[in-house]
Amino acid sequence: MSQPSQPIIKMDRISKIYRPKRTLFGTKTADKIVALDQVSFQINRGEIFGLVGESGSGKTTAGRLMVKLEKPNKGQVFLDGQDMTRIRGKMLKDFRARVQMIFQDPYQSLNPQLSIYDTVAEPLVVHRRGDHNGRNEKVAQALSAVRLTPAEDFFPRYAHELSGGQRQRVAISRAMVLNPEFIVADEPTSMLDATTSYQIFSILSTLRDKYHVTFLFITHSLAAANFLCDRIAVIYRGNLVEMGPARQIIRHPAHPYTMALLDALPIYCQDSACKFHNTLLKTPRETPDHDHCRFFPRCRRADLNQCAGERPTMVHLSDTHSVACFKAV
Numbered sequence: 604m605s606q607p608s609q610p611i612i613k614m615d616r617i618s619k620i621y622r623p624k625r626t627l628f629g630t631k632t633a634d635k636i637v638a639l640d641q642v643s644f645q646i647n648r649g650e651i652f653g654l655v656g657e658s659g660s661g662k663t664t665a666g667r668l669m670v671k672l673e674k675p676n677k678g679q680v681f682l683d684g685q686d687m688t689r690i691r692g693k694m695l696k697d698f699r700a701r702v703q704m705i706f707q708d709p710y711q712s713l714n715p716q717l718s719i720y721d722t723v724a725e726p727l728v729v730h731r732r733g734d735h736n737g738r739n740e741k742v743a744q745a746l747s748a749v750r751l752t753p754a755e756d757f758f759p760r761y762a763h764e765l766s767g768g769q770r771q772r773v774a775i776s777r778a779m780v781l782n783p784e785f786i787v788a789d790e791p792t793s794m795l796d797a798t799t800s801y802q803i804f805s806i807l808s809t810l811r812d813k814y815h816v817t818f819l820f821i822t823h824s825l826a827a828a829n830f831l832c833d834r835i836a837v838i839y840r841g842n843l844v845e846m847g848p849a850r851q852i853i854r855h856p857a858h859p860y861t862m863a864l865l866d867a868l869p870i871y872c873q874d875s876a877c878k879f880h881n882t883l884l885k886t887p888r889e890t891p892d893h894d895h896c897r898f899f900p901r902c903r904r905a906d907l908n909q910c911a912g913e914r915p916t917m918v919h920l921s922d923t924h925s926v927a928c929f930k931a932v
């Protein structure tokens with residue numbers, strides 16, 4: 604296995620723009636949406652990396668781009684140093700076995716007509732891995748890895764017979780069955796209750812330790828990211844605003860938006876040093892019509908000239924911690 608600090612996956616200045624669709628009458632449905640704007644980050648082998656932001660900030664788009672369910676308008680995606688942006692044919696098929704995605708809604712992501720065995724075995728069939736006995740063994744291993752045991756008891760069952768947490772574990776075992784190197788988990792617990800979510804976190808953490816899988820964990824909750832992740836990137840309206848070790852981000856946030864996310868948690872740490880940052884304006888300012896910091900309209904700390912007049916780029920606060928904010932540096 605490679606060194607733990609080597610990047611397995613890298614996004615290099617990725618932009619994704621959704622263009623408006625024309626209706627039957629030739630009118631546009633909406634303005635173009637910049638879902639991601641020059642986003643760069645890399646995830647190291649064996650890491651659980653958190654991507655955190657509010658709804659609509661571009662998290663799912665970033666995850667889908669990393670597993671090639673979407674194409675970027677600009678920028679490149681690298682897997683193990685190799686540019687994957689324009690691969691096709693056999694290379695794409697190999698890529699599809701090396702990276703996987705777990706979706707938010709376990710009620711929608713499983714085919715109700717397939718038994719649990721067929722659900723988990725399907726990727727093996729598609730990628731022509733193993734014979735009948737070999738597949739049985741791999742499916743049993745994948746179900747046991749997510750603590751659905753005895754695995755054979757689950758083989759003939761169907762998704763509708765299982766709880767939400769069990770369904771999500773089936774989805775994880777389907778993602779694991781080809782022994783992937785990298786998995787995007789897109790808000791895998793947002794439909795589940797707190798104790799079930801905790802079980803899922805614990806399973807993801809065990810899979811990383813035991814099978815050396817690298818995860819991108821997408822969440823709207825800094826608390827969940829802090830619990831599970833080694834490093835965290837915070838995204839706001841398609842722009843990365845802060846990135847660093849989870850503990851550093853929680854204890855010493857540098858971007859006013861990260862601070863606002865922390866303020867929104869009921870109790871984010873027991874430490875007396877934790878304070879209420881109060882960085883959000885009650886009434887947003889008007890959005891400038893030229894380039895500006897995306898957070899400017901909502902930021903209490905903004906400088907009315909600089910923040911309204913240019914876009915901050917990511918700068919290093921330390922070797923591991925970076926931020927895109929004029930007021931933080």
Ligand SMILES: Nc1ncnc2c1ncn2[C@@H]1O[C@H](COP(=O)(O)OP(=O)(O)O)[C@@H](O)[C@H]1O
Pocket residue numbers: 621636637638656657658659660661662663664665
């Ligand atoms: N297929 C699509 N077509 C048009 N707009 C989209 C599409 N997918 C996402 N978007 C838009 O891109 C932005 C980012 O969406 P998304 O990545 O789903 O955010 P998140 O996962 O953080 O909630 C949103 O404004 C969303 O409406």
Ligand SMILES: [Mg+2]
Pocket residue numbers: 662663664
């Ligand atoms: Mg999403």
